[in-house]
Amino acid sequence: xxxxxxxxxxxxxxxxxxxxxxxxxxxxxxxxxxxxxxxxxxxxxxxxxxxxxxxxxxxxxxxxxxxxxxxxxxxxxxxxxxxxxxxxxxxxxxxxxxxxxxxxxxxxxxxxxxxxxxxxxxxxxxxxxxxxxxxxxxxxxxxxxxxxxxxxxxxxxxxxxxxxxxxxxxxxxxxxxxxxxxxxxxxxxxxxxxxxxxxxxxxxxxxxxxxxxxxxxxxxxxxxxxxxxxxxxxxxxxxxxxxxxxxxxxxxxxxxx
Numbered sequence: 046x047x048x049x050x051x052x053x054x055x056x057x058x059x060x061x062x063x064x065x066x067x068x069x070x071x072x073x074x075x076x077x078x079x080x081x082x083x084x085x086x087x088x089x090x091x092x093x094x095x096x097x098x099x100x101x102x103x104x105x106x107x108x109x110x111x112x113x114x115x116x117x118x119x120x121x122x123x124x125x126x127x128x129x130x131x132x133x134x135x136x137x138x139x140x141x142x143x144x145x146x147x148x149x150x151x152x153x154x155x156x157x158x159x160x161x162x163x164x165x166x167x168x169x170x171x172x173x174x175x176x177x178x179x180x181x182x183x184x185x186x187x188x189x190x191x192x193x194x195x196x197x198x199x200x201x202x203x204x205x206x207x208x209x210x211x212x213x214x215x216x217x218x219x220x221x222x223x224x225x226x227x228x229x230x231x232x233x234x235x236x237x238x239x240x241x242x243x244x245x246x247x248x249x250x251x252x253x254x255x256x257x258x259x260x261x262x263x264x265x266x267x268x269x270x271x272x273x274x275x276x277x278x279x280x281x282x283x284x285x286x287x288x289x290x291x292x293x294x295x296x297x298x299x300x301x302x
Contacts, residue, residue: 088153089279092237095152096283099160099235102143107290108297111192113181113233114139116160122147129184131166135159135259138235152237152281159236159243164208164261171208178206178232181290192294196302200230200287210234212282213255215266220255227265231284234263239279252278 107113115124116136124139125132138150138160150158163178165171171179175198183193199206212228213220236256241249246257255264265282295302 089239089281091153092239092281095150095158096235096237096281099138099140099143099145099150099158100283100285102140102145102149103138103233103285104289104293106143107181107294110184111294112184113162113290114142115166115182116162126184128169130169130172131162131182134164134166135161152239154239154242156238156242159238159257161210161234161236163232166208178209178287181232181287191301194291194302196291198287198291200232205230206287209287210261210263210284212263212265212284215264220252220262220264222262224262228282228284228286230287232287232290233285235283235285236263237281239281240277241279250278253280256280256282 103113115126115131116133117123117139118125118133118136120137122139122141124142125136136159137157138145140147140150147157152158162182165177165179166182168179171177172183173193174180175193175195178199180194180198181192185191185193200209209229210231211222211226212231212234213224214227217224236243238253238256241253243257246254249257252264252266255262263282264278264280266278266280291302
C-alpha cells in the first residue's frame with residue numbers, strides 16, 4: 046500500500062507577523078490622520094457659515110427694527126439694555142432677538158460666537174446723537190421706529206468716528222494703530238475662537254490675545270502655525286461696516302435716511 050504524503054504548510058515567522066502589523070498600523074494611522082484633517086476642515090467651514098449667517102441676521106434685524114442689537118450678557122439669547130443703553134459692548138450674540146437658534150451662533154467647535162459693538166454704545170448720550178457711531182444701536186422712539194442714525198453718521202470718508210474697531214492683517218508682527226489693516230471703522234465685530242475657545246485669554250498666543258483683550262484691535266489671519274510653544278492661530282473675524290449698515294437699510298427703506 047502506498048503512503049500518502051501530507052505536505053505541511055509553513056506558518057508566518059515572528060518577523061513576518063511584525064512586518065504585517067507594522068504595515069497595518071501605518072495604514073490605520075494614515076487613514077485616521079486624513080479623517081481627522083477632514084473633520085477639522087468641516088468644522089472650520091461650519092465656523093465660516095455661522096459667522097456669515099449671524100452677520101446677515103443682524104442686518105436683517107436692523108431692517109425690521111431700525112437699530113442694531115446690543116450684546117447678550119446673560120446667556121439667554123436676548124440683548125441686554127439699561128435705560129436704552131447697552132449694558133456691555135462685548136458679549137454673546139443675542140440669537141433669539143435676531144431670529145436664530147443657539148446652534149446657529151456656535152462655531153464648528155461648539156463655542157458661541159463673540160459679539161462686539163461700538164465702544165460708546167453704553168452711553169445714552171452717544172446713542173442719542175447721530176454724530177456718533179453708537180447711534181446705530183439706539184432703539185429710537187417706539188411710536189416712530191425711524192432710525193436715529195443717518196447718512197452722515199460716522200465712520201464716513203471724512204470722519205472715522207470713535208469707538209469703532211480695526212482688524213489687522215496677518216503680515217505684521219504686531220497689531221496696533223500703525224499696523225496694516227484689513228478692516229477699519231467696524232461698528233460690529235464677530236469673532237469665532239474655534240479650537241481654543243474663548244477661555245484663558247492671557248494664556249493664548251499674542252495674535253489670539255488680540256481678539257479677546259478688549260481693546261480696539263483684532264487680528265485676522267486664518268489658520269497658521271506659530272512657534273512650537275504657541276502652536277497655531279485659527280481665530281476668524283467678520284466685521285460689519287457702517288456702509289453695510291446704511292446701504293442694507295436703504296435698500297429696504299428707500300429715502301429713509
